[in-house]
Amino acid sequence: xxxxxxxxxxxxxxxxxxxxxxxxxxxxxxxxxxxxxxxxxxxxxxxxxxxxxxxxxxxxxxxxxxxxxxxxxxxxxxxxxxxxxxxxxxxxxxxxxxxxxxx
Ligand SMILES: [Zn+2]
Numbered sequence: 001x002x003x004x005x006x007x008x009x010x011x012x013x014x015x016x017x018x019x020x021x022x023x024x025x026x027x028x029x030x031x032x033x034x035x036x037x038x039x040x041x042x043x044x045x046x047x048x049x050x051x052x053x054x055x056x057x058x059x060x061x062x063x064x065x066x067x068x069x070x071x072x073x074x075x076x077x078x079x080x081x082x083x084x085x086x087x088x089x090x091x092x093x094x095x096x097x098x099x100x101x102x103x
Pocket of ligand 1: 045046047048049050064065066067068069
């Protein structure tokens with residue numbers, strides 16, 4: 001977030017940043033959604049929903065033991081947060097459909 005907003009984020013208290021974000025969203029007729037801070041967004045495989053027991057902060061990429069997909073920590077977390085936010089907003093489940101496997 002700091003990369004996106006530059007010095008502004010570090011200069012302001014985070015609560016102040018959120019207040020400004022809500023103000024801008026309201027002005028642009030957008031909605032800011034909050035999700036539970038304890039949702040395991042990094043440890044949950046976006047593809048199959050498998051949740052790892054533990055994921056060290058130094059591990060930036062991991063292979064899902066269930067579906068064997070390789071997940072980048074931040075990208076996977078962002079997708080999970082987006083899915084939770086979308087379902088919170090009543091947009092339904094935005095989880096990507098699994099490809100059909102022909103046998
Ligand atoms: Zn998986």
